[in-house]
Amino acid sequence: MSETRVVPRFALEEAPIERLEAASLPLPLPLPLVPPPAAGAGTLGLAASGAALLVLGLAVLVVGNFVAAQFDRAAWLGWLTLGIATAGFGLIAASIGGELRGLLGLRRVDHLRLALADPARARGAALAWLDTLAEGAALRPALAAAEAPEAIAALLRAGPVAALRAQSDALGRAAALQVFAAAAAVPSPALDGLLVAWRGARLVRQVAALHGLRPGTLGTLALLRRVALAAAGVVATDLALDAATRAVLSNPLLRHVAGEVAGAGVAARRMVVLARVTAAACSPLQ
């Protein structure tokens, strides 16, 4: 036994709380590390990339030609055309950059997970992660004292991970409420589905943003894939989770859910579950 004996005790916290839920616990199943998507896996992907390159490359060539032609007509016309072309392509480049950054952010979660499991790197990784969080500073002294990766993980779990999960839950509940309320006002079931799909995708991005990720469109798709994988690893707390998983798995969450909405209650419940699974997918710890 340790030399410094801590006196046993029991204490009531001040704030009232809801009943505990199993999902907010460290789960017995380790969350599978999401495998990085196999590079160049699909011929379809290759074809799509080729098509994009052709469209973009040819567009550059055509526009280049056009600019040159304009310069031949008049210098001022040439400069104006060049300016417009640069601005246009700049915006496209910026969006591609954003997408790439979003995808890299997802990669970062994987790296963080690996680092946190490694005794040599755990503390550094944890401190780095805290820096990206709004209320991370409070935990720094405690982290500095912790040694083993398990202790560090426990600290993170008790602090920021729990807080993030609570905030994700709140986002999920808010979305659920909106869906529930809006579904009553929407005239047709088809629109119902659209509403759920739109709100679901938005929710996924909100929760991701909470975790310091800013996925673009591609990033969101990658995130949905992750969410599906994470759902498979998370011990289901709810039959609805199963449904949500299936919906997300056959990805166009959008399309599938639309066909499946049985009632606003189900949809609302799904939002809560979706928020939770997304949080699990974005968190470096489970």
Add this chain to the structure above:
Amino acid sequence: MLIPRRTLRVGVTGLARAGKTVLLTSIAGNLLAAGAGLPTLPALAARLGGRSLRIRLAPAGADALPRFDHAAHLAALAADPPHWPARTDAVSLLAFDLDVGRATPGLPPRRLRLELLDYPGEWLLDLPMLAQDFAAWSRAALHRLEPYAEAAGFLGFVRGLPVAAPRDEVLAATGHHLYRAALRRLRDDRGLAMLQPGRFLMPAPGGAPPWLGFFPCAGSGPLAGLLRERFDRYCAEVRHSLAAPVFGGIDRLVVLADLLSALHAGAEPFADAAAALGAVAGALRWRRRLPFLPAWLPFVPGIARVAYVASKADHVAERQRGNLAALVSRLTEVPRADTAADTDTAAVAVAAVRCTEDVVWTLEGHPVSAVRGRVAGAARAGRSYPGEVPDRPPDAAFWAHPFLALPDFEPMRLPLGGRAGVPHIGVDTLLDFLVGDRL
């Protein structure tokens, strides 16, 4: 053509309040959810390795035993605010029909009937008596009562009996009532567990036959002769009833012990609980399957597997749960379920219905692993660090500090009102140990 179902009967036993009813409720909820395809029992799923599993409640048919009312107990746990299952004293049975898919496609599923029997642990304490004669048992029982004021009246009566006391019904009845009252008070006021015979505290259904009216007595006169006859008859009945159709045919046994509460009760009650557990473990060692028959032979009567379980393990944090399992393992001289593979005895720490989450609590500048749960009636979270759980029988230094009482935490929310399982710790490991070899 239907292949007949093979029955596997698991006795779940433990002293009153050890957590039998709650464990059976959790097993029912989680098995039914697992049968619906939910991953509530990971260890069992790992054992199945992708094979299919269908689980239904078995029809009661014309069974002799009352059914365990799992639906009512689950509903109580799922309610808002939740209740613990009502106190039960009667023996009851929970039965499932399992269809287990096979690895080889095309073969029909393996059909199994799994029965779980709520068996009062008090009766288990009768097992060590079977190895003793009346004189030896009397000596030991009287010796155990000696330190307690609660037993003074009875001890005075026994010591005051003349050596040649006659075979007198009234004398026997008086002594019996005094003894019974002393046992009851030692259990209720002192928290003692090692109190024999068990049927004095937990009577079997039906009336009390005359042979029940005995008490420990040191003499060798005619009265002692009567008491010995009754004692011998009692032992014969116990031996017989273990094999009887109602309580018998137990293939696997779970012995539950609330060691955390015993740690709180103090050195003496803990030593007593430890003695009870040790005695049961000792008695079961020779009660089990006949040693010269190979274990794989079907239809060999006897208890093939015994799990010693420390219950309510969610009152302490992860590392301490490890200590708790180690403590049971030391007290029963049985290997831990998570370290030894394929043994016929195992020690585990289990929370049938999880009420808490682990937290790191900084106390006096030290991070300690504590638990946090919602306190029943208060709607607020309580943090509890009841003390360090020893991983071996505690020494005098341990008792210098109190081990705190277990707070009244509320069970976690049951997903989908219990239809999607019950949050637990280690129930899957326990089930895998008990029935894994038949799946």
